[in-house]
Amino acid sequence: xxxxxxxxxxxxxxxxxxxxxxxxxxxxxxxxxxxxxxxxxxxxxxxxxxxxxxxxxxxxxxxxxxxxxxxxxxxxxxxxxxxxxxxxxxxxxxxxxxxxxxxxxxxxxxxxxxxxxxxx
Amino acid sequence: xxxxxxxxxxxxxxxxxxxxxxxxxxxxxxxxxxxxxxxxxxxxxxxxxxxxxxxxxxxxxxxxxxxxxxxxxxxxxxxxxxxxxxxxxxxxxxxxxxxxxxxxxxxxxxxxxxxxxxxxxxxxxxxxxxxxxxxxxxxxxxxxxxxxxxxxxxxxxxxxxxxxxxxxxxxxxxxxxxxxxxxxxxxxxxxxxxxxxxxxxxxxxxxxxxxxxxxxxxxxxxxxxxxxxxxxxxxxxxxxxxxxxxxxxxxxxxxxxxxxxxxxxxxxxxxxxxxxxxxxxxxxxxxxxxxxxxxxxxxxxxxxxxxxxxxxxxxxxxxxxxxxxxxxxxxxxxxxxxxxxxxxxxxxxxxxxxxxxxxxxxxxxxxxxxxxxxxxxxxxxxxxxxxxxxxxxxxxxxxxxxxxxxxxxxxxxxxxxxxxxxxxxxxxxxxxxxxxxxxxxxxxxxxxxxxxxxxxxxxxxxxxxxxxxxxxxxxxxxxxxxxxxxxxxxxxxxxxxxxxxxxxxxxxxxxxxxxxxxxxxxxxxxxxxxxxxxxxxxxxxxxxxxxxxxxxxxxxxxxxxxxxxxxxxxxxxxxxxxxxxxxxxxxxxxxxxxxxxxxxxxxxxxxxxxxxxxxxxxxxxxxxxxxxxxxxxxxxxxxxxxxxxxxxxxxxxxxxxxxxxxxxxxxxxxxxxxxxxxxxxxxxxxxxxxxxxxxxxxxxxxxxxxxxxxxxxxxxxxxxxxxxxxxxxxxxxxxxxxxxxxxxxxxxxxxxxxxxxxxxxxxxxxx
Numbered sequence: 033x034x035x036x037x038x039x040x041x042x043x044x045x046x047x048x049x050x051x052x053x054x055x056x057x058x059x060x061x062x063x064x065x066x067x068x069x070x071x072x073x074x075x076x077x078x079x080x081x082x083x084x085x086x087x088x089x090x091x092x093x094x095x096x097x098x099x100x101x102x103x104x105x106x107x108x109x110x111x112x113x114x115x116x117x118x119x120x121x122x123x124x125x126x127x128x129x130x131x132x133x134x135x136x137x138x139x140x141x142x143x144x145x146x147x148x149x150x151x152x
Numbered sequence: 153x154x155x156x157x158x159x160x161x162x163x164x165x166x167x168x169x170x171x172x173x174x175x176x177x178x179x180x181x182x183x184x185x186x187x188x189x190x191x192x193x194x195x196x197x198x199x200x201x202x203x204x205x206x207x208x209x210x211x212x213x214x215x216x217x218x219x220x221x222x223x224x225x226x227x228x229x230x231x232x233x234x235x236x237x238x239x240x241x242x243x244x245x246x247x248x249x250x251x252x253x254x255x256x257x258x259x260x261x262x263x264x265x266x267x268x269x270x271x272x273x274x275x276x277x278x279x280x281x282x283x284x285x286x287x288x289x290x291x292x293x294x295x296x297x298x299x300x301x302x303x304x305x306x307x308x309x310x311x312x313x314x315x316x317x318x319x320x321x322x323x324x325x326x327x328x329x330x331x332x333x334x335x336x337x338x339x340x341x342x343x344x345x346x347x348x349x350x351x352x353x354x355x356x357x358x359x360x361x362x363x364x365x366x367x368x369x370x371x372x373x374x375x376x377x378x379x380x381x382x383x384x385x386x387x388x389x390x391x392x393x394x395x396x397x398x399x400x401x402x403x404x405x406x407x408x409x410x411x412x413x414x415x416x417x418x419x420x421x422x423x424x425x426x427x428x429x430x431x432x433x434x435x436x437x438x439x440x441x442x443x444x445x446x447x448x449x450x451x452x453x454x455x456x457x458x459x460x461x462x463x464x465x466x467x468x469x470x471x472x473x474x475x476x477x478x479x480x481x482x483x484x485x486x487x488x489x490x491x492x493x494x495x496x497x498x499x500x501x502x503x504x505x506x507x508x509x510x511x512x513x514x515x516x517x518x519x520x521x522x523x524x525x526x527x528x529x530x531x532x533x534x535x536x537x538x539x540x541x542x543x544x545x546x547x548x549x550x551x552x553x554x555x556x557x558x559x560x561x562x563x564x565x566x567x568x569x570x571x572x573x574x575x576x577x578x579x580x581x582x583x584x585x586x587x588x589x590x591x592x593x594x595x596x597x598x599x600x601x602x603x604x605x606x607x608x609x610x611x612x613x614x615x616x617x618x619x620x621x622x623x624x625x626x627x628x629x630x631x632x633x634x635x636x637x638x639x640x641x642x643x644x645x646x647x648x649x650x651x652x653x654x655x656x657x658x659x660x661x662x663x664x665x666x667x668x669x670x671x672x673x674x675x676x677x678x679x680x681x682x683x684x685x686x687x688x689x690x691x692x693x694x695x696x697x698x699x700x701x702x703x704x705x706x707x708x709x710x711x712x713x714x715x716x717x718x719x720x721x722x723x724x725x726x727x728x729x730x731x732x733x734x735x736x737x738x739x740x741x742x743x744x745x746x747x748x749x750x751x752x753x754x755x756x757x758x759x760x761x762x763x764x765x766x767x768x769x770x771x772x773x774x775x776x777x778x779x780x781x782x783x784x785x786x787x788x789x790x791x792x793x794x795x796x797x798x799x800x801x802x803x804x805x806x807x808x809x810x811x812x813x814x815x816x817x818x819x820x821x822x823x824x825x826x827x828x829x830x831x832x833x834x835x836x837x838x839x840x841x842x843x844x845x846x847x848x849x850x851x852x853x854x855x856x857x858x859x860x861x862x863x864x865x866x867x868x869x870x871x872x873x874x875x876x877x878x879x880x881x882x883x884x885x886x887x888x889x890x891x892x893x894x895x896x897x898x899x900x901x902x903x904x905x906x907x908x909x910x911x912x913x914x915x916x917x918x919x
Contacts, residue, residue: 042443071358074357075357081352094269103328104706108355108357110346111216111349111352114349114351134467139328139332139335140342140362141331141342141343143344
């Protein structure tokens with residue numbers, strides 16, 4: 033199993049305010065989001081998701097280390113999930129969802145979690 | 153920190169905006185004072201306070217936010233009909249408003265706000281609202297509006313539809329925070345519509361594509377709901393409708409919660425197998441039965457909102473959303489930058505004149521074409537730069553409502569301020585300098601002009617007096633008048649006082665106009681008693697100085713027992729005007745184009761027919777004229793053919809005879825400098841293309857001066873019916889204007905070695 037790790041450039045990775053990585057293995061591509069995922073890194077997240085979609089693999093979202101998701105992140109994940117489903121793949125959660133994130137999704141009134149909650 | 157300057161800039165913007173909001177608040181409070189049952193006004197006051205509090209807290213003005221919060225609470229009580237609008241509340245609010253102003257000034261580094269005053273105001277506010285102790289939560293600023301959970305109104309269901317505009321996120325607003333704020337008002341069911349989200353490749357990551365349909369069950373009023381969106385009203389679409397009974401089918405929240413909860417707890421992948429339902433099946437369709445629709449079929453809420461929610465139903469939001477679509481395209485610019493811009497345009501106009509001169513001299517068609525093009529462009533540039541500086545006088549006028557209100561209270565008089573022509577536009581720099589003179593005029597009217605209610609009743613007048621502020625355009629000038637229906641000016645008292653002060657000999661024969669002119673003299677006052685308001689004789693001197701500085705004139709008209717009106721005539725702009733360039737001998741003059749009607753030829757034959765009188769027959773109309781050559785005492789022989797420029801003045805139509813009319817000229821007005829500031833007939837000078845100087849004449853003043861120097865009774869006046877009006881010039885003490893003009897011209901002549909008009913002060917044209 034090969035694993036490539038590409039770290040998207042962030043304003044200041046050392047501060048740890050937010051970080052996004054793409055972990056690719058043979059079967060799946062995991063988008064990991066840590067810290068505050070908001071408008072400041074929306075463009076970056078979009079780039080990462082497009083990259084993940086282009087990989088042709090199953091997509092996973094790892095929100096374990098995320099502390100905040102804002103509207104921009106929600107709609108990007110939503111769009112990516114729709115795209116993945118359209119091409120016969122899945123974009124689902126990997127791992128746990130922190131309570132803050134769950135409550136954000138609830139408060140935003142989304143009818144379902146932006147990415148699939150279950151694995152195929 | 154590198155972000156500091158940005159923050160400071162935001163703070164600066166906040167301070168500027170807060171001041172504007174205070175103006176709005178003040179006008180709302182004063183209107184509310186006259187119309188105490190008006191909920192719309194209460195709402196306006198509340199929103200203004202709410203905005204100041206919210207943005208104050210956002211930019212770290214915690215003290216300001218806390219202070220405003222208390223006042224906001226009071227208005228919330230009024231809105232919920234638990235507190236009535238009283239004079240006490242209005243006066244207290246106005247005092248609080250002043251205090252907020254002081255706090256803003258302090259934040260801007262000007263002066264210091266008095267904390268004791270703040271404490272006193274807050275104490276009174278709390279007494280009024282019946283909230284004895286500030287709860288800690290209340291004392292601390294909260295960025296959210298006071299939760300209306302305790303509001304006593306009936307519990308209702310509201311359908312709220314919120315679609316953020318394209319640039320909402322870029323302004324730093326988080327729509328989720330707004331939803332959370334809304335949730336505090338009551339029970340909220342939310343459905344987000346994700347349909348507008350484009351494919352990810354085309355998605356603009358910084359734009360919000362999600363819109364929300366919500367059903368809010370609350371006892372709060374519609375205003376409380378719309379106030380949640382107050383900061384984003386311009387960048388979103390919002391509809392709020394009352395509903396009869398909401399029918400939202402399976403609950404939204406548990407559906408998601410259930411699914412996610414399963415994911416929340418353990419971090420094991422095995423758990424995933426438990427969730428087998430495809431996510432899509434979890435979709436629920438909230439259905440809402442609209443209040444207005446008789447159709448019982450269930451339709452999706454979005455469809456309801458589109459078909460059943462005419463925006464016109466909510467004028468306040470409909471207006472906000474649609475009337476200011478280009479709000480984002482207007483920008484705030486410091487006035488100094490604007491001044492610099494206009495100065496540069498002025499320089500450009502001067503350079504263009506030189507270019508034109510060169511092109512004409514060289515007779516080079518190529519340069520000529522360029523010169524013409526540049527001429528056209530500078531002219532357009534000039535017009536647009538001037539229009540940028542034009543502002544309606546409304547804000548200045550509205551400000552005086554407060555002054556009138558406060559003074560009426562202090563002086564125990566009943567006065568109503570009426571405003572007319574508030575949309576009249578004036579150059580910003582003129583408006584800026586108008587505040588002081590108008591204030592003094594109003595104070596004078598309130599203190600000296602208007603009688604106490606008892607005295608008015610005794611004189612068979614209405615108990616409540618009126619001060620009328622008006623503005624209107626007249627040619628290249630704006631007329632601003634302050635009129636009252638008070639006791640009028642006692643001309644005899646003014647005369648006595650003038651004699652007492654040694655301004656005039658006891659046996660001098662004076663016209664009413666000359667008597668009223670004394671009012672403008674420094675230190676002149678007929679008041680035996682100096683009050684707080686006026687009587688020191690400073691006010692009218694300030695008026696005179698300010699108006700002089702603006703190259704304006706003052707007219708005073710008064711009738712004993714009926715009232716006084718003071719009219720200020722001010723130039724529209726102080727920078728650049730369209731002028732007509734004329735020549736007399738080797739001297740150039742500019743007359744403002746706006747007042748010029750026509751140019752006609754004056755032949756020797758015409759002059760002979762007039763039997764030596766200075767009048768011309770223009771298509772049957774007799775027009776008196778002033779020959780500039782004689783007026784400025786130029787001794788040379790006049791040419792065979794002269795030209796008359798007919799101008800419209802306040803005193804009728806008059807002609808000005810010159811040697812030659814050279815054509816229109818974009819005139820950049822340059823001041824003659826302090827030394828010549830009392831030269832009334834000349835409103836400034838301009839530099840021509842060949843480098844020589846042309847004096848800008850003020851036709852109005854030329855005519856007045858000519859009329860004044862003529863003996864009364866022998867006047868050949870223009871077509872105008874004279875009423876009982878006293879015409880007073882701004883600076884009656886200046887008696888030798890032309891001497892200065894001569895010096896100015898001589899100076900230019902020395903510099904440009906061009907012949908100057910030989911001017912003498914003493915000889916005047918006597919038509």
